Amino acid sequence: MPVVTVRNPGTGELLGEVPALDAGQVAAVVDAAQEGQRAMAALPAYEREALLRRVADRIEAEQESLARLLAAENGKPITQTRGEIEAAVRIFRGYAGEATRLFGRQIPLDAVPGLARHLAVTVREPLGVVAALVPFNYPVELYAHKAAAALAAGNAVVVQPPARCPLAVLRVAQLVEQAGAPPNAHQAVVGDVAVSQQLAGSAGIAAISLTGSTEAGRAVARRAAETLKKVYLELGGNDALIVCADADVEEAARAVVLGRLARGNGQICCAVKRVYVQRPVHDAFVDALLAQTAKLTVGDQLLESTDVGPLIAEPAAERVIGAVRQLVDDGARLVAGGSRRQAFVDPVVLVDVPADSAAFAEEIFGPVAPVARFDDPDEAVRMANASPYGLHAAVFTRDISLAFSISRKLDVGGVVVNGSTALRAENLPFGGTKDTGGYREGIHDTVLDFTRQKTVVVMDAFR
Template identity: 70%
Template sequence: MLAADAVITVRNPGTGEVLGDVAVTSSGGLRATIAKAQIGQKAMSASAAHERAKILDDIATAIAQEQESLAHLLAQENGKPITQTRGEVAAAIRIFKGLAGEATRIFGRQIPLDAVPGLEKHLAVTIREPLGVVAALVPFNYPVELYAHKAGAALAAGNAVIVQPPARCPLALHRIAEIVAAAAPEHAHQLVNGGVETSQALATADGIAAVSLTGSTRAGKEIARLASGTLKKTLLELGGNDALIVCADADLDKAAEAVVLGRLARGNGQICCAVKRVYVQEQVHDEFVDALLAQTAELTVGDQLDERTDVGPLIAETAASQVEQAVQRLVHDGATLRTKPNRNGAFLDPAVLTDVPTESPAFAEEIFGPVAPVARFRKPEDATRMASESPYGLQAAIWTRDISRAFTMARALDVGGVVINGSTALRAENLPFGGTKDTGGYREGIHDTVADLTTQKTIIVMDAFQ
């Protein structure tokens, strides 16, 4: 049972300062929320496309008016540097504006029945309708941006949405929820607070048509299992262990920068599509590592509210400890730690490791922090094979000046997206984002998600033609 009268105390992960409390949603409160969502769903379903577009555009405008205060609050509770949380809030604004347009572009089809003998005089069309109430389970690492993808798409498609913010950093989403409440029909958008029990209750509850989750593969499998009991639709964007492959003809300084910015200094390394494995061709290995170490040494670790900070605290001290232990396992398996190991509470200095044995179990894991393990390869086909052997399949990056080689390697990689001469830590809201295997198989993006949060109905008009 979900606790009654319990609260979640939100703290700055770097200082321990208490930022606020949110009430945990009880079992009875969750049932009441779902019941109210049915009312909100009817209002959203009855709204015209242009009305939904205006709701989303109004939300984007209101968030933009509070962009700096929201970025500051998010940095405080999440630990990402303020320069990065500004970018995250800006992305959410773009997503809501993009989804406003998508609300007016939910298309059906006319299907030619004259393809079937005897049906030549009949007409068939399809229309898309809202699924119902959508549960959006939002992770801690990019809560505002990923919330916008899930909640915004649900509203654009004419659904009601129940959002579960991340327990460690819910405050920015609570403020945004107040903004949405002023724009959307009553009960069309609601928040529930809690941990695993709340997520599980949403997955099993009647009255919810779909569950959208960004999180770990373990969490995704459990949510999918629970949701299957009521045949809910599940939209799962799960773990990743993205590889960056550096070929001998690559621009080594820029490739090293892609690792630094795409792993060590972006989201404090807590990104599903961060560069988590680096494969470097033997003949340029040492030169690349020198460049990587030199750039890593220039990073500033510190207070996330300081404009000069590159790497802030991880989401919690326990998270930093887990990353530290993963580094120790890599060293135990034969890797060489090339940077000074240093952890202070939730703060963890970026780590670079070389001589990493590719068969190490720790190398196959998703390490959620600022760690860059580097391994060698001889031939490009060896690198694509090793990169694809991971149980995850989110994204990969290839660094080479040979475009034919790049496309050949891209075709061979078992992943959802390939970035050529860039970092895997790339997500544009209008692109399908997701991957294969344990990454979940789903693709999230403003075009794809709106369509996925609708259901298709076929209407046949008999004898429509003479």
């Protein structure tokens, strides 16, 4: 049987081997999930709530070992993977509560002539089997959003963990089973893009939820269209941070360092990927950014002192350096970092970046901060909106009216004022416009998206 080999991206140490499923095995999993879905749908809400709370308790009990496993296979610093596991615990508990709040409606039929004596109500029912396709950058947290939501709504879920770092997600899957999930209500399938395509095209899958690249999203959506299943996509981003002339440049620089260079090793869809600074404060901002960047420690992700670990794999680091070289060729000036050692990339700062550079318009998935200038805030908005992506944006200013004006004009899913774009709270709708996919994921939204409404009309209910 073929296997997926999992290694520490920083050291190459073998961490484990996981069986890779073939097409027949994936089909068998989907078939078995139909039985699991019926069992989940039969559970009353309070039992679904209790199940998810038991899962959260088990994750919490193994928080440190899960964080270390995730750091080892993923490359994020251990201090950050602890936060990711904490988020997963909160997410499971949040969806536990949502399981008991799947409200229907009573719709007044007396709004329609001749129907005043009848009663109409809606109820929420599970969709069926949900396929959850999880990315490598925040696998446990994003798995939690998809799997917990599916189970809360009474669905079964088939999870495809990221092939490069599946181990922590697979361990959580064991905890779900131990917590008492019905047989086949929660299953994991490990494999490559062929598995994703099979799930997307399977008639036994009612909905598919993907967090990943725009390219992957398009491929999944095309295949899913064959069976008209629901498709929920949270895709790439090229988030802009706008620094106005009245901004606190030290705080703005900190938002770039913590929201891009040191968060997830720069491998976050909502990281700060483009920085636009108004000309009067440009030099002061760059000075602050360089001073803070110089303090970052690059190294072993399992050390408490590490700020930036290895990227997910050496080819990923090569792509980042290639994008940096392209920006320099287009006229940008490299003022910090730019060296690569296997999968490690020293945090990069580029200035004088031409706004029309094709490389500037593309998403760079690594610790790179490209800085461009602007003169008028409307000019910064136009440049920010020129991207094909529309996930998050940020604006730094002390003028709240200006902040709201810029926020309204930005074509994105969320705007952060005086903070980093790399902000995701589980109770907020998260997603974007354009090539980011258009979907919004969050505990109050996703659980409803994983249900369907049924209308029941009682004729002559009123005398």
